[in-house]
Amino acid sequence: MKRRALISVADKSGALELGQTLVALGWEILSSSGTAKMFRDAGVPVVEVSDLTKFPHILGGRVKTLHPLVFGGILARRDLEADVKDMQDHGIAGIDMVAVNLYPFEKTARSGAVLDALIENIDIGGVALIRAAAKNYRYVAVMTDPADYAPVLEELKAEGDVTLETRRRLALRAFDATARYDATIGDGLRRELGEKPGEDSVTLSLVRTQELRYGENPHQRAGVYLPPLADSPVTQLAGKELSYNNLLDLDAAMRATAMLQSDVGAVVIKHTTPCGMAIGKTVAEAYDRAFACDSLSAFGGVVGVTRHIDLETAGAISKHFTEVLLCPSIDDAALKLLTEKRKNLRVMTWKGGRVFDKQMVSTWCGLLMQDDELAPLPDQKKGHWIGAPRPDLWDDLVLAWKVAAVSKSNAVAMVKDGEAVGIGMGFCSRVFAVEFAARQAGERGQGAVMASDAFFPFPDGVEKAAAAGIAAIIQPGGSVRDEEVAARAQELGVSMFISGHRTFRH
Numbered sequence: 001m002k003r004r005a006l007i008s009v010a011d012k013s014g015a016l017e018l019g020q021t022l023v024a025l026g027w028e029i030l031s032s033s034g035t036a037k038m039f040r041d042a043g044v045p046v047v048e049v050s051d052l053t054k055f056p057h058i059l060g061g062r063v064k065t066l067h068p069l070v071f072g073g074i075l076a077r078r079d080l081e082a083d084v085k086d087m088q089d090h091g092i093a094g095i096d097m098v099a100v101n102l103y104p105f106e107k108t109a110r111s112g113a114v115l116d117a118l119i120e121n122i123d124i125g126g127v128a129l130i131r132a133a134a135k136n137y138r139y140v141a142v143m144t145d146p147a148d149y150a151p152v153l154e155e156l157k158a159e160g161d162v163t164l165e166t167r168r169r170l171a172l173r174a175f176d177a178t179a180r181y182d183a184t185i186g187d188g189l190r191r192e193l194g195e196k197p198g199e200d201s202v203t204l205s206l207v208r209t210q211e212l213r214y215g216e217n218p219h220q221r222a223g224v225y226l227p228p229l230a231d232s233p234v235t236q237l238a239g240k241e242l243s244y245n246n247l248l249d250l251d252a253a254m255r256a257t258a259m260l261q262s263d264v265g266a267v268v269i270k271h272t273t274p275c276g277m278a279i280g281k282t283v284a285e286a287y288d289r290a291f292a293c294d295s296l297s298a299f300g301g302v303v304g305v306t307r308h309i310d311l312e313t314a315g316a317i318s319k320h321f322t323e324v325l326l327c328p329s330i331d332d333a334a335l336k337l338l339t340e341k342r343k344n345l346r347v348m349t350w351k352g353g354r355v356f357d358k359q360m361v362s363t364w365c366g367l368l369m370q371d372d373e374l375a376p377l378p379d380q381k382k383g384h385w386i387g388a389p390r391p392d393l394w395d396d397l398v399l400a401w402k403v404a405a406v407s408k409s410n411a412v413a414m415v416k417d418g419e420a421v422g423i424g425m426g427f428c429s430r431v432f433a434v435e436f437a438a439r440q441a442g443e444r445g446q447g448a449v450m451a452s453d454a455f456f457p458f459p460d461g462v463e464k465a466a467a468a469g470i471a472a473i474i475q476p477g478g479s480v481r482d483e484e485v486a487a488r489a490q491e492l493g494v495s496m497f498i499s500g501h502r503t504f505r506h
């Protein structure tokens with residue numbers, strides 16, 4: 001008996017050669033209407049599915065291959081007596097190979113098509129054919145990608161058959177392909193219908209869009225993965241390929257510049273946390289001030305700015321070694337200067353936007369997911385002052401709040417005149433964070449303000465801040481010792497604003 005292949009493909013590349021070779025090897029080809037026409041036009045013998053089933057393609061192609069003579073031929077277990085009897089009783093002939101690729105839902109969604117077009121590009125029969133063939137891989141070879149044709153044909157010629165090992169591998173890939181297809185449909189329809197994904201169970205399909213040279217360390221393999229319908233929100237204009245650690249720092253720079261968005265601001269990130277952050281009248285000024293906070297640590301940092309980069313800013317940035325520069329846009333002349341002076345500098349533009357609404361962290365206990373919101377800003381109407389209100393220091397308090405909110409916990413930030421002068425971050429004790437920030441600030445701590453990303457568990461952090469010359473503190477409150485802490489601040493003449501919310505970043 002002739003072996004039979006069902007070929008039903010939306011993407012017809014390579015399909016003609018596949019059919020021709022199979023026919024030359026003595027196979028019979030079975031195809032749906034468009035694919036059958038392609039074979040007929042090229043003079044390749046083909047049986048159209050509707051001729052086999054004696055049932056026409058109906059509903060404009062919505063039902064073409066969905067028929068027991070097709071699915072029976074794919075799903076029958078050739079060595080099971082009951083299945084063989086069913087095949088004989090119903091005149092079903094076996095189908096030994098299925099080559100199917102699906103209606104281009106992803107391409108249609110990316111083209112901005114409306115709902116009707118999206119719906120018509122949801123493949124039903126093709127997915128069923130693939131799943132049936134993959135389920136019955138012990139007897140059937142399934143190909144879902146034109147790249148499969150050549151190696152499978154070669155094996156067929158060399159071995160006289162597609163080996164079980166190959167059929168198994170193809171089947172597993174096929175199930176991945178249909179899962180990815182359905183996840184993409186879910187994403188595309190959700191987007192079109194303005195629905196948010198559910199939270200009880202999450203279907204994520206991710207495609208590796210970039211293979212990274214290595215991960216956090218050279219012995220770790222790594223890559224960047226995106227959902228099929230998502231694009232990276234950043235564009236690289238110059239420099240070496242981003243590394244894994246660059247991407248982590250870039251994320252921190254995106255968050256920090258988003259926090260600074262209402263101002264002309266700049267941030268320098270090291271190890272996913274700011275080592276300088278400031279606002280200024282110009283981007284160049286903001287950058288110089290951000291750099292000055294901790295110029296030692298800023299070496300090899302990731303710089304983010306909130307406004308267009310002109311030649312003056314490029315001149316300022318080019319003075320120092322920077323790994324990555326993130327900006328909304330940049331002058332051609334500024335880019336030229338930067339790339340001439342700093343060949344490896346990766347220049348990235350970002351107009352806003354991000355890939356996921358949820359922040360996902362993989363732990364040894366499972367994937368943690370949380371809302372990925374920017375920290376809420378303090379509001380004088382919602383929080384309250386302890387001691388004398390200092391509206392004159394409010395702008396600095398808000399900036400300090402922003403710096404602490406994007407810094408690693410435990411974090412405190414000291415700010416004076418629109419510029420971070422000391423950032424204590426990543427400490428296990430809040431009092432150590434204050435000591436570190438105070439050491440960095442030195443004389444500049446006199447009359448500065450300080451933000452803390454969480455409450456003070458004891459008065460000691462406030463005492464250290466007062467000793468550094470801090471005039472006002474902003475903190476969430478919420479400690480059992482809040483009253484003791486507030487009383488100490490008043491004794492020391494430090495005004496305190498209680499904002500009401502915490503901004504941990506572990």
Ligand SMILES: NC(=O)c1ncn([C@@H]2O[C@H](COP(=O)(O)O)[C@@H](O)[C@H]2O)c1NC=O
Pocket residue numbers: 008009010011031032033034035036061062063064065066100101102103122123124125126127
């Ligand atoms: N409805 C069906 O019975 C059906 N069977 C196969 N297809 C798809 O039809 C496409 C090929 O169609 P044609 O050979 O007519 O160009 C393939 O992408 C295949 O996945 C179908 N179409 C969609 O569901």
